[in-house]
Amino acid sequence: MSRYYMGIDVGSVSTNIILMDENKDIHYKKYMRTLGKPIDMLKEGIGEMERDLKKVEIAGVGVTGSGRYLADIIVGADIVKNEITAHAVAGLNFIPEVKTIIEIGGQDSKIIILRDRIVVDFAMNTVCAAGTGSFLDRQAIRLGIDIDEFGSLALQSNNSVRIAGRCAVFAESDMIHKQQLGHNQSDIARGLCEALVRNYLNNVGKGKEILAPIMFQGGVAANVGIKAAFEEALGQKVYIPKDYDVMGAIGVAILAKEEVKKKGRSNFKGTSIHNVDYKVSGFECDGCSNVCEVVEIREDGRLLARYGDKCGKWSNSIDKDNIKLA
Amino acid sequence: MKITFPHMGNIYIAGKAFLEALGQEVIPPPRCSRRTLELGIKHSPETICLPLKIMIGNFIESIEKGADTILLVGSCGPCRFGFYSILEEGILRDLGYDVEFIVYEPIGEGINKLKENVFKTLNITNIGEVLKAARLGWRLIHKADQITELANETRAYAKDSSRVDLIINNYHRKVEQVFGEEEMMDLMDKTINSLNKVERKKNYEPIRIGLIGEIYTLIEPFVNFDIERRLGHMGVLVEKSLTPTIWLDHHVLKFPFGSRNEKEKHRLARPYLKTLVGGHGRETVGAAIGYEKRGFDGAIQLLPLNCMPEIVAKPILNRINRDLEFPIMTLILDEMTGEAGFITRLEAFVDLLNRRREEDSVV
Numbered sequence: 001m002s003r004y005y006m007g008i009d010v011g012s013v014s015t016n017i018i019l020m021d022e023n024k025d026i027h028y029k030k031y032m033r034t035l036g037k038p039i040d041m042l043k044e045g046i047g048e049m050e051r052d053l054k055k056v057e058i059a060g061v062g063v064t065g066s067g068r069y070l071a072d073i074i075v076g077a078d079i080v081k082n083e084i085t086a087h088a089v090a091g092l093n094f095i096p097e098v099k100t101i102i103e104i105g106g107q108d109s110k111i112i113i114l115r116d117r118i119v120v121d122f123a124m125n126t127v128c129a130a131g132t133g134s135f136l137d138r139q140a141i142r143l144g145i146d147i148d149e150f151g152s153l154a155l156q157s158n159n160s161v162r163i164a165g166r167c168a169v170f171a172e173s174d175m176i177h178k179q180q181l182g183h184n185q186s187d188i189a190r191g192l193c194e195a196l197v198r199n200y201l202n203n204v205g206k207g208k209e210i211l212a213p214i215m216f217q218g219g220v221a222a223n224v225g226i227k228a229a230f231e232e233a234l235g236q237k238v239y240i241p242k243d244y245d246v247m248g249a250i251g252v253a254i255l256a257k258e259e260v261k262k263k264g265r266s267n268f269k270g271t272s273i274h275n276v277d278y279k280v281s282g283f284e285c286d287g288c289s290n291v292c293e294v295v296e297i298r299e300d301g302r303l304l305a306r307y308g309d310k311c312g313k314w315s316n317s318i319d320k321d322n323i324k325l326a
Numbered sequence: 327m328k329i330t331f332p333h334m335g336n337i338y339i340a341g342k343a344f345l346e347a348l349g350q351e352v353i354p355p356p357r358c359s360r361r362t363l364e365l366g367i368k369h370s371p372e373t374i375c376l377p378l379k380i381m382i383g384n385f386i387e388s389i390e391k392g393a394d395t396i397l398l399v400g401s402c403g404p405c406r407f408g409f410y411s412i413l414e415e416g417i418l419r420d421l422g423y424d425v426e427f428i429v430y431e432p433i434g435e436g437i438n439k440l441k442e443n444v445f446k447t448l449n450i451t452n453i454g455e456v457l458k459a460a461r462l463g464w465r466l467i468h469k470a471d472q473i474t475e476l477a478n479e480t481r482a483y484a485k486d487s488s489r490v491d492l493i494i495n496n497y498h499r500k501v502e503q504v505f506g507e508e509e510m511m512d513l514m515d516k517t518i519n520s521l522n523k524v525e526r527k528k529n530y531e532p533i534r535i536g537l538i539g540e541i542y543t544l545i546e547p548f549v550n551f552d553i554e555r556r557l558g559h560m561g562v563l564v565e566k567s568l569t570p571t572i573w574l575d576h577h578v579l580k581f582p583f584g585s586r587n588e589k590e591k592h593r594l595a596r597p598y599l600k601t602l603v604g605g606h607g608r609e610t611v612g613a614a615i616g617y618e619k620r621g622f623d624g625a626i627q628l629l630p631l632n633c634m635p636e637i638v639a640k641p642i643l644n645r646i647n648r649d650l651e652f653p654i655m656t657l658i659l660d661e662m663t664g665e666a667g668f669i670t671r672l673e674a675f676v677d678l679l680n681r682r683r684e685e686d687s688v689v
Contacts, residue, residue, distance in 0.1 A: 066666050084674035108667070118685055119678045120653070124671065207644055289359040310552070311495055316488040 002027075003059045005260070006268070007253030008042070008075065009086070009246065010034065010067030013106025013133070014219065015041045016246040017049060019056070020253040024093060028053060029246055038067040039278050042074055047274035060266045062086075062256030064248045073297055073305045074278065076269040079259045081252050088112050088119045090251030091215050094241040099211040102230065102238070103247070104200065104220035106133045111205050123204050133220045135168050139175060139192050143185060147223075150189055154225025157190035165195025193225040197233050212236045217247040276300055285309055327426075328353050329447065330393035332381040335545035336474055337570050339501050340466035343510035348448050348459055353393040355384035357498070358548035362387060367661055369417055376549060376630035376660050377542040378410055382417055389423050397447055400431040404604035405635050433581055462507060464574065469514050471571040473497070474554075476521050478565075481558025483526040491555070493520045532563040533679045536617035538610045539628035540636050541568045543659055550628055550659060551668050560676050565622075567591075567613035568606060591616060598642045605635030611642050614654055618646075623679040624653035626672075631660035653678060 004019040004027060011034060019028035030045050050056070062079040063071040064086040072080045083103075087110065091101040101112040109132050113121040125132065140147045161183045164174040171192070178188055214236055220226055221244040230238045243250060260266050279298045284291050292309045306314040330353045331341055338354040345352045356362070362383035369386070370379045385396060396418075401408045411429045418425060428443050445451060448459055477494050481487045497517040504513050535557060543549050544566050557564050576585040591612025599611050610627060617625050627643055629636035640656055647654045655675045657668065 066670070082670045082673040082677065084670065085677040116685075118681050119674075120682075121647075122674060122678070124667065207641075289356055289361045291360065312488060312491040313495065316491055 003057045004028075005253045005257045006058050006061045007246075007249035007251070007256065008061065008063045008065075008071050008077075009083075009248035009252065010038050010042065010063065010065040010071045011083075011105060011248070012066055012108075014245075015045060015065075015067075016249045017045045018243070018246050018249040018253060019049070019053075019058075020250065020257070022257075024254060024257075026243055026246075026250065029243065031245055034067070038070055039074060039280065042071060043274040043276075043278070046075070046271055050271045050274065056271070058266070058268050058271065060253075060256040060260035061268045062252030062254075062259070064252040069307070070297075075273060076267040078256045078263065078267050079252065081255055083248050084110060084112060084122050084124075085119070086248045086251035086255070087217065088114060088122075088251065089254050090247040091217065091241075092117055093250065093254060094247075095213050095215060095239060098213050098215050098239075100208075100214045102200070102205075102214065102216045103218040104132055104216075104226075105218040106137075108132060109200055109204050109218075111200075111208055111210075113208055113210075121208060123206075123208065125204050133218070135171070136192065136196065136220065136223065136226075138168070139172065142172065142175065143188065145185065145189070151193070151222070151224035151226065153186050154189040154193045154223075155228060157184075157186040159187055160194055161187045161191035163188070163191040163195040165192075165199040171195060190225060190229075193223070193229040194233075196226060197229040201233060210234060210236075213239060215239050215241065217241055217244045219245050221245070278304075282308070285314065287311070287313060327351065327395050328393045329395045329397055330355060330385070330388035331397040332384045333358050333546060333548075334542060335547065335570070336470040337467070337545075339470045339510070340463065340570070342501070343466050343504075343507050344459070344463040345448075346505055347462055347507035348450065350447070350449055353388050353391050354502075355388040356391070358384070358546065362548075363661055369421060371413075373632065374413075375406060375633050377407075377546075378413065379661065380546070380549060381410070381414060385414065385418060385425075386421075386423075389418075389425060393425070395426045395428060395447075398427065398429050400429045400435070402432055402435060403602065405633075407605065432577070460578075464579070466507065466510065467570050467574060469511070471569045473514060473517055473521070474569075475565075476518060478554050478558055479563060480521050480524050480526070481555065482532040482561055482563040483530060485525045485527055487559050487561075489524050490521065490558070493517060493524070530561075532561055533624075533676060533683070534563045534565070534622045535676075535679070536565050536567060536613065536622050536625040537628060538567045538613045538617070538625050539606075539639075540610075540630060540633050541573065541606055543628040543630050543633075544568050545570065549630070551663075551665055553626070553628070553657075553672070556669065556672060557676070560673070562676055565617075567609065567617075594619075598645065599639075603635050603638045605633065607635030607639045610636060610639040611646070614643055614646050614652070615650070618650050618652040623683065624655070624675065626675065627654060627656040629656070629658055631658050631662075653682070 007018045009016045015032045015034045017030040018026055020026055032041050032045055034041055060078045061075055063077040064081050064083050068080050087103050091098050099114055103110045109125045111123050137147055140150050161178050163171055165171050216238045221240045227238055277300055282293050282295045285294050290310050294306055294314045295308045296306050297304045309315055328351045329345055333355055342352050342354050365386045366379035366383035370382050398411050400411055415427045428447050477490055481490045484490055500513055504510050537544055554564050576588040591609045594615040595608050595612035599608050614625050643654045
């Protein structure tokens with residue numbers, strides 16, 4: 001029976017689970033839509049993994065993504081890390097001398113600047129999601145094309161159409177305008193890819209020194225049109241790792257491996273957690289006028305965690321050795 | 327006369343005890359909450375900076391509790407704060423609240439008006455009493471800041487940092503119950519005692535981060551998502567470049583010469599920014615360099631969305647970041663800021679500083 005390290009990335013759009021062996025090779029990969037039900041998706045994912053692989057030994061678990069604290073409560077993780085660090089670690093594993101990582105996911109986009117294998121700077125999109133995957137998703141629907149074909153359609157174009165990409169709403173009106181003018185689908189698709197890249201470089205990448213080698217990861221890296229637009233705008237080759245869509249999970253699995261080596265044991269509760277009944281309930285605290293919505297998670301009736309309070313009155317009321325949610 | 331004033335971090339603690347000691351009835355606004363913010367947003371211009379919105383919420387909530395006089399500090403620097411008192415008075419009038427506004431304008435704007443306002447609010451009649459009152463106020467503010475700093479330090483070193491939260495929550499609850507200077511000082515001393523009893527980790531060298539930027543955002547935890555507490559729980563030692571103590575020392579105590587601390591910031595900022603740009607823009611630049619010189623691991627700039635002076639400082643900080651190889655992250659806050667993204671950035675920044683330190687120790 002082989003020993004694996006599990007990496008879990010619970011994001012706003014997708015939940016990914018991967019299994020990695022001691023040599024950092026990926027043996028199992030699961031990409032699911034979170035659909036706003038992170039607990040159910042986690043249970044389902046781990047359940048399916050157990051069915052697919054029959055018997056596996058999990059030596060350690062790491063969690064990342066915006067749902068990382070929740071995932072930690074459910075699975076018992078050895079390490080809880082933010083997405084930026086997780087992506088950087090995974091990128092370094094793919095190209096050790098990488099200097100720039102472009103990561104575009106469903107709702108956020110990041111740039112990570114590394115020098116000598118250390119993250120020296122990073123930025124995330126701040127006010128607007130116009131440069132992210134959900135923006136492309138939406139425009140693909142508008143154009144009536146499948147998102148999977150979007151990139152290849154863009155590549156067919158010889159002549160891109162300039163589309164205002166600063167704001168998702170205006171981009172949409174501008175795109176409709178260009179459609180009315182009679183531009184063809186592929187030119188518009190290419191224009192949108194360029195608009196997204198322009199938006200990314202002007203907002204997230206502003207003021208950053210983008211040096212080669214450059215890596216591109218996250219769900220949007222599947223789009224060959226965007227990759228081409230990046231290469232054109234940067235004048236550099238852009239590398240896309242094989243497992244571009246689960247890099248966060250890979251990064252945190254690598255970190256879990258290091259952590260378990262240090263600690264000598266794992267906190268993982270076991271793959272049987274998919275049989276456990278988790279109940280989430282909430283109540284409004286009436287302690288002050290913040291009226292915080294406190295969330296309670298129970299595992300087969302036993303109180304596991306409480307969070308959501310600003311003051312720590314509820315979240316600090318439970319014994320926890322290594323996490324702080326407040 | 328029932329006096330109230332806007333919230334700004336721990337100032338209400340000293341302010342309440344100070345005014346009570348002088349025989350005034352004080353109604354501090356309820357602690358800032360979502361309701362405060364919602365009231366403020368509803369009644370303020372959309373594009374004004376966040377502090378004004380919170381203040382409007384504070385005033386309305388205080389008036390609901392019976393306050394009829396609002397005490398405020400004025401300013402004449404090129405920053406919208408100088409316009410706050412006028413705008414706020416207008417907004418409250420339009421809402422139909424009949425309250426008196428007493429604004430302490432800077433001393434440079436004429437001593438007589440200030441003197442009149444001071445006598446009126448502090449219930450005193452001669453300069454001697456003013457000085458006595460000022461000493462009392464200074465002691466209270468100084469001690470309140472001391473508690474905030476000690477709490478931050480204890481959190482970073484504590485074996486169980488949530489104990490600090492319990493002590494501080496308890497302190498905040500009791501502040502509302504005590505009356506006057508003596509009881510307040512007693513409560514503060516007890517709090518310091520309990521903080522000192524929290525068990526600390528041995529041989530621990532915490533990451534040190536300097537918080538720089540706009541003063542209100544730095545001081546008011548409701549606005550900055552409790553950044554000091556969050557970093558403290560991550561084992562980070564934080565220091566703020568501006569506190570009520572630092573502000574008073576510079577603008578009142580050492581008037582008209584200014585404090586050594588702030589003048590040092592001006593001197594450090596000089597190669598990048600020679601002049602006043604309003605608010606604390608120049609101090610932000612100087613403070614960043616100061617933290618680098620003192621061996622801090624990094625700095626975080628905080629500003630409310632569209633804060634003009636800090637916008638001027640921001641690109642200069644990028645330059646300092648490059649010139650001195652000193653990590654500086656900027657976080658912009660307003661009512662639209664998402665908490666999850668804010669925490670992710672903080673965690674990633676702390677990771678970055680940790681990694682840098684590990685690499686350094688290898689070499």
